Amino acid sequence: MRFLHTADWQIGMQAAHVGDAAASVRAARINAAGRVLALARQHQTDFIVLAGDTFEHNALPSDLIESIADLLAQAPCPVLVLPGNHDLLEPGSVWHRPIWKDLDTVSILSERTPFYCAGAEILPCPITAKTSTQNPTAWIQPGGKDHIRVVVAHGCVQTGPFGSDDHPIPLDTSTRTQSDYVALGHWHSTTICNERMAYSGTHEPTKFGEPNSGNVLLVEINRRGDVPRIEPLATGQLRWLRWGENTPVSAPGEIAQLASRLRATNNPSRSLLELTISGVLFESDREHLAAVHKACEGFLFSRVDDSNLRPEPSGDNWIQNLPPGPVQETALRLKQLAAKSGREGEIATQALLQLFHYAQEAA
Ligand SMILES: [Mn+2]
Missing domain, CATH: 1.20.5 (Single alpha-helices involved in coiled-coils or other helix-helix interfaces)
Structure with missing residues (x-):
């Protein structure tokens, strides 16, 4: 059995923090969703699991929701969608819109009850409150011999003391529930928690300083009890670069090097850049500072902070x-x-x- 694990598409995210680039950032989230479906086709997966936060919130316009429903309906296999803490099950939830009832191959995992798909027993842990100190997987009883067991949950894996109100999920969930795999959503960075538990991360990075995002996980489980094979596959369209934060200029020529590095960056029109230049501005580097600003103009978005650069x-x-x-x-x-x-x-x-x-x- 082979499936794709994805999460945190956050469709409808405004991205207002990147000004004019916001429309490109929003479009990239939808393009990357198309890339997820293409990977499902390429790898002939049995199903796709979307582990929460498909949408940014529940008050989105119908045409946007319908366009995503249309997209999911084009998947080459069943799509199982979990409500997360952004698109939670509450009055007015996006998942209560009638469009979802019309789709044969898209299932909303809105009940805490086993769901069977392609020979797997799916154990959904839908979210019904913005925050909660309750473990969303607590309802699952250990057992099940006949099917490969896959838990789908959204929340925060607890490695330390258990006190979070962010839908805490114990690290031993796969052992306790005797599951083959626990597909998690909520963390945007791809994170393999242990051999049976992982966050796919968001399919498309959402901001600066979000390491290792822009992937889905291809999960392969041959038999009940086998350790899954988990392979990250890149889906991200845009790169979010943060440069120069902790590296003040301390020698002549460094700003010239920076200008060269910026000019040599691949695909600047698909890159967002947050650049900090601090330290000393040497006389010989003045013209190169202008070149740095010029090179940044070729990026999809750039924010340059040189307010802590002091003249020699x-x-x-x-x-x-x-x-x-x-x-x-x-x-x-x-x-x-x-x-x-x-x-x-x-x-x-x-x-x-x-x-x-x-x-x-x-x-
Ligand atoms: Mn979330």
């Missing part, structure tokens, strides 16, 4: 303006050392620039 000190005036005493004496001593060649001179130069940086910040 010129002359000694800044040292004279330091508070008299140890600080000023240190600067003068570093200046002498910086004039030396070799490693000692390099270190003193770095230290002097650092001191200059602090002095600028204090001023």
Whole structure:
């Protein structure tokens, strides 16, 4: 038996944090959904499990919901959809719209009762409240000899103390429920919790700083009790790059290198960039800073923060303006050392620039 495990499509996400690129980000989520179906076709899967948060919230326009229903109906195999904490079962839920009743191959897992598909016993754990301290898999009894058992749940795997209100799921769920696989949703990064339990992550990254997202999991289980084979497959269309956060410029030429790196980036029109440039702006790098800004314009989205970039000190005036005493004496001593060649001179130069940086910040 082979199936695709996906989750957290978050269709209807506004992506307002990326301004004009928001429409592209929204479109990418739908394109990537098409890619999931193409992978199901390519790998001839028996079914697709969507483990919650297909939609961003329950108040979405009908045409958007219907377009996703149409898309899911085109899948080459049954699609099993779990309500998550964004698209939870509540009055007015997207899953109560009539469109879902018309689809033969799409099943909404809205009941805590076994559901049989392609010889597998699916154990759904639908979400009915935004937050909860209850384990959503608690209803499942151990057992079942005849079918491959697959739990589908949405929440937060607990590795530490059990106190979260984020639908906590114990790490030993597959053992307790005697399941072959636990398909999880809610975490956007692909995470293999143990050999029988995993988060597919979102099929398309949603923001900066979301590592290892943009995948689905191809899960293969030959017989009841066998350890599943879990293979991540890439589906993401856009790249979210965050550069320069903890790497201040400390030597001439680094900004020129940055400009080259930006120009050499593959597919800038499919990349979103959050770039921080801090440290020292050397005289020889001024023109390259302009080139950095120019190169960023080719990206789908870019936000450049160079507010902590300080011009290289010129002359000694800044040292004279330091508070008299140890600080000023240190600067003068570093200046002498910086004039030396070799490693000692390099270190003193770095230290002097650092001191200059602090002095600028204090001023
Ligand atoms: Mn969620």
